Amino acid sequence: MSVRTVQVTFDCADPAALSAFWCAVLGYVVDPPPPGFDSWPAALESWGVPESEWNSRSACGAPDGDGPRLFFQRVPEPKSAKNRVHLDVRAAPGLTGEARGDALEAEAARLVALGATRVRRLDATPTEEVCLVMADPEGNEFCLD
Known part of the structure; x- marks a missing residue:
């Protein structure tokens, strides 16, 4: 079996803010927008994503690609117990x-x-x-x- 890469996913209330926090902690950068777009808002608007959903997810990773990608997804419920993984x-x-x-x-x-x-x-x-x-x-x- 080959070695697999992993992504660490965080359920959260504010994906953009939590992604920015972890970028500052780890020296990571927010994933760039897809080719052909100069910003995430431009891409999301082009795809018809309602503005209320623009902060429903965010992702970041090491600038050199070394290390796991972090993914942040908005969920409606708050954190309620101790993490089982950290x-x-x-x-x-x-x-x-x-x-x-x-x-x-x-x-x-x-x-x-x-x-x-x-x-x-x-x-x-x-x-x-x-x-x-x-x-x-x-x-x-x-x-x-």
């Missing part, structure tokens, strides 16, 4: 101890300014390094590690 954002690769904690704290402060919420810090144990549990603007948990 992203681990590698914010301190190769760092340990105090340097790792400092790097994670600095990244957490940057993300809070973008709309994230700090949930809790999981301090280092004999077998694991420190990590921070965060939530995106719509309450989806993720870890900085």
Whole structure:
């Protein structure tokens, strides 16, 4: 069997805003409009999509194509329970101890300014390094590690 690519899908209330948040977190870019269109609004209008549906979905990915695509789809119901799957954002690769904690704290402060919420810090144990549990603007948990 060949290796398959994956897309991570988020159910959310505001796809454009959540996509912009994750672009800022990961250094991703919003998917460009299809060939022949200079913007998404131009494409959607041309296809007859009602303006009320223009923010029903959004997608983004790494500028070089490396890494999973993130897809955001508007759903009517709010998030109601803990995520069963979450992203681990590698914010301190190769760092340990105090340097790792400092790097994670600095990244957490940057993300809070973008709309994230700090949930809790999981301090280092004999077998694991420190990590921070965060939530995106719509309450989806993720870890900085």
